[in-house]
Amino acid sequence: MTNTKLPALPAMPAGLLTRDADESLTDQIVRTVAARIEERLLRPGSRMPSIRAFAASHAVSAFTVVAAYDKLVARGYLASRRGAGFFVRARPGTVTAPAAAVEPAEQGLDVPWLVRNMFRQLPHQQMPGTGVLPAEWLDGEAVAAALRHVTRRRQDILLNYGVPQGHLPLRQQLQLKLAEVEIGAAPEQIVTTAGVTQALDMVAREFTRPGDTILVDDPAWFLMFASFAALGARVVGVPRLADGPDLGRLAELAALHKPKLYVINSVLHNPTSTSLSAAKAFQVLRIAEQHGIVVVEDDIYCDLHPGAGVQPATRLAALDQLKHVVYLSGFSKTMAANLRVGFIAASPELARRLADRKMLQTLTTSDIGERAVHQILCEGTYRKHAERMRARLDGMRARTVRQLERIGLRIDMAPPAGMFVWADAGRDTNVLAEKAMAAGLLLAPGSLFSPSQLPSCFMRLNIAAMQDAAVWRFLERELDGENR
Template sequence: MDEIANTVNLGPEAGTLQRHAATTLAEQLSAQFSARIRNRLLPPGSRLPSVRECAKRYGLSTQTVVAAYDRLQALGLVEARAQRGYFVRVPGDTPALARRSATQTDAAAPMLAPTHATALVRGMFHQMGAGAAVALRGAPGSGVLPAPWLESAALGAALRRIARANELEQASLHYGHPLGDLALREALSRQLAGLSLQVPPQQILTTNGASQALDLVLRALTRPGDAVLVESPGWAMQFAQMAHHGLKLLPVPRGADGPDLDLLDQLARAHAPRLFICVSVLHNPTGQSLSAASAHRVLQLARRHGFQVVEDDVYAALAEPSSPRMSVLDQLEHTIYLSGFSKILAPGWRVGFVAAAPAVIDRLIDQKLLAVLTTPTLTERVLAHVLGQGQLRRTTQQVRDRLDAARARAVRLAEKAGCRFVTPPRGLLGWVDTGVDTATLSQRLLDAGYLLAPGHLFDPQQQPSTRMRINFTQTQDEAFWRAFAAARR
């Protein structure tokens, strides 16, 4: 089979293997897998294709594939497990030779914690370019809107206004307030009032995105070994954050109306959790929103068992203001509200915030000072001006209108390709059943240049899954769905 052609196609992200090149096919193939491993597109613990599958997929002999895998073993990047196959080694088990090789070859891609969640996020950044070693055609599994959808002159105009008002120097040459810029906190207070959440500016703390907001909450309110309730499915990056803090995750199945309340009660009785991390509106990855009855019941359990509800509302702008939020029902007595603007306005500015009771905010200030001292006043003041001018409201409405059309098209294409929606499609994200193992499917589609979000990423225990998350705005291309259908077959 190796002698049929002069090149072997490994997909658009990998280029081709040259049969008459200075290096052997085995060396070229091992180099392609090495690049994926270093860039976390094959994260630690993941299984390489079997020798026979790899040979068939790339049109090589099994001897060539074995030789390539042997080279990866020699570099310390993979390990062979009897009767199971070849697996990517975790960084702590990787010999110094492999670590030096990875550093010398790609200094721009530092080693990260061995979490599968980072593979998806790294892949999204590689799709954006900036000298990426692996080029991708698309990221159907991403959780963000396309950059062209967010293009707006509002931020630039606000920045120029601040410069003309001589606020630029003041915002740049002095540390900001530990809570965050007062103008932004006042604007956020007014915005939250529109959701019927009454929060004074002194109960709002700004952060570098909603991810840091959760990190500060975990630092302030938990200790290693504490139990934390989480939704299943849920967002993998949050699971990774909690695992990094040494917390014990207690998965609670998430249904269309909310979490399994009986199991939530049982787990709370048995383990005395400190927190319940959840999404009330446009849940990631299912797109569902909490019912009012479920919201009330969760709050009752929080009061009874003494845990705090951490409500992640990062997709708030894409939801109706009237959607039930536990923080609104509770007015922050037993709830902590997290949100940000990366999903709708300024992803690169990394502006998030926490709204909580005064005692919680006081503890969060200490953690913020230890982590970053303060957040950038300039970007916060510009954002405050944009909010004050009503630009976010106008941008949000335009995005919602476009999203409705994109969702309808993506649903048609997904169902035509053989997918079944596990929950009714809403918001930006869809939760679909493919009928096949999506971890294997994601590797096959990576060969075609597409980055999926397989279902095991959203399981706190990372069990195999036939489900995957899709982004409705990133799944408009029929070429992707043709590649998907072929890989699924």
């Protein structure tokens, strides 16, 4: 029986390639062939011209065609069959919602709903409930330059692991950064992490077992509630006031539950952007020592605070010097979330244990990202970048708060710094968030910021994402309609 082959079809018309374009010949071939496949001008199962025939008909090298075909195979457009050549693959049929569509809340609003929608790549102006600054506020050029510098100097770092405790020069630089906020930490007391999220998980795993209690502020950063609960821990909220936790309730809950950890934002608390007073800081440490509680201080918004010389800022780790306080921070809010570089500062013994735990969980974190952050910090421009972000927020905060109050929201804790406002809408903000979602806007209802997840009249608003007229029109319409 004779084995017949399908005839090769023209992959692309002659004369479409140009050597004057910014795009390489390889990428021109990939783009054009992929388009013809998407448009079904090249049908699934069709055999592509041989490498030699394609190269001859388009006056390019065989090497260029090989590179293009390999890319098309990698992207799922072609299939390579040994001894037979390259064939057009069937494209998977996909039915997807538009990129800007918002996740419906058919099961009710919860923490995963908010997190999923925060990652849906909506325009930042349509996400007043987001927890990050607009990308255009960040220094993308500095990040790109740092990555180029790192990969150009030593290409072998692209291929190897880093070290479990983290890139040593970065840890040495972090020692200097911590000293600026009066925290003494040698490089061996610092462990790098994939953001504060991993840092919290590592510390919780180190100190808690199923059934143990973890205290958190109420309200507080919502993601850790589910993370701690997944470890089998009981998460209990301590009411947060304008100057820190309610000390009476903290003492009562500590005596009742014997918690292993208390997680707190001392500076620029999420979601209120308020900070811990010095008087309360000493009392928090006293209660923690009395009940054997390890305090975990999440200082992710550190660089958005102007400093103690301008506004009061008391860090528990500075008072305790890492004896009973574990300090967490990172660069996702002010440098680049995609670098995923955070860190833990702790006592030498605990830092060693956490480095071992990290090694057993993930081996290492991204050495490339850590080297890039180190490069940016060493260049000396990051301080000016942070100043520009703070000035930009300062320039719109008071105006935004006044406008929010004018349309009917109440701001009990007007923050002097940071990106968030904790606003009282006077009604269930879950309902308001669902209506916003239907209008293509993302709000962050207050229920999600409490471990109890009970309905709340509060919501977190990001003042950097409150500059779009559509957001104000929606809030005015809904709040005015309710008041009629």
